[in-house]
Amino acid sequence: PIFGAFNRGGSDVTAQYLTAARATKSKNSQATVLHANFTDVQGIAAADPKLIPNAAYNKVMSYDDALALGAEVLHHRVFDIARKYNTPILVRRSFAQNENGEFLRGFDPREKGTFVKERCSPEDYSTNPNKEVVGIGYQQSGEGYALTVVGPEIHSKPDIISGIEAALASNRITPAIIKGGNNYISFKVPGNLDTVQSAVKTLYGIFFGKISR
Secondary structure, three states, rough: OOOOOOOOOOOOOHHHHHHHHHHOOOOOOOOOEEEEEEEEEOOOOOOOOOOOOOOOOEEEEEEHHHHHHHOOOOOHHHHHHHHHHHEEEEEOOOOOOOOOOOOEEOOOOOOOEEEEEEOOOOHHOOOOOOOOOOEEEEEEEEEEEEEEEOOOOOOOHHHHHHHHHHHHOOOOOOOOOOEEEEOEEEEEEOOOOHHHHHHHHOOOOHHHOOOOO
């Protein structure tokens, strides 16, 4: 049952803190406490939808995946709080949309949103558009950008690494790893925004398919 709700404009962070407080209070019960966040998009995309209009949406990911990806649909502190208290998040669209992008009254039952939780199994990842790559993100870092590719145990997958290196090379970017974890790898991209966005598009094409105009 829903124990509380915020209207549009309510704080994502506040909602997550309340979810964490409820979870702590209910820790001795069998109930699962969930933060359901209803927004304008159908979940957490594999790449920036403003850059990739037909970006695929994941069905499931971990807190660490969402943080590494830099998912902007929610404030990054939401995922930090969720990870600390292990309170899952469901991100989904508030209203159905038709093929013209117009909002319709009511939910679209075909859309399940993105479920964000503590750990994901290989079976979980297999339900996503790409079972080995969760997504591609980028953010400004110093005088350049940090380009991040997120995926389960990504460092142990030579085919994925080769694809990343080929994409960077095709955009005349010399790979220079700046940091990495079990589920992500980040590269420093010198230059302007156009350079990193071009690399994101190339990577998306490799791992997720054709980009619509």
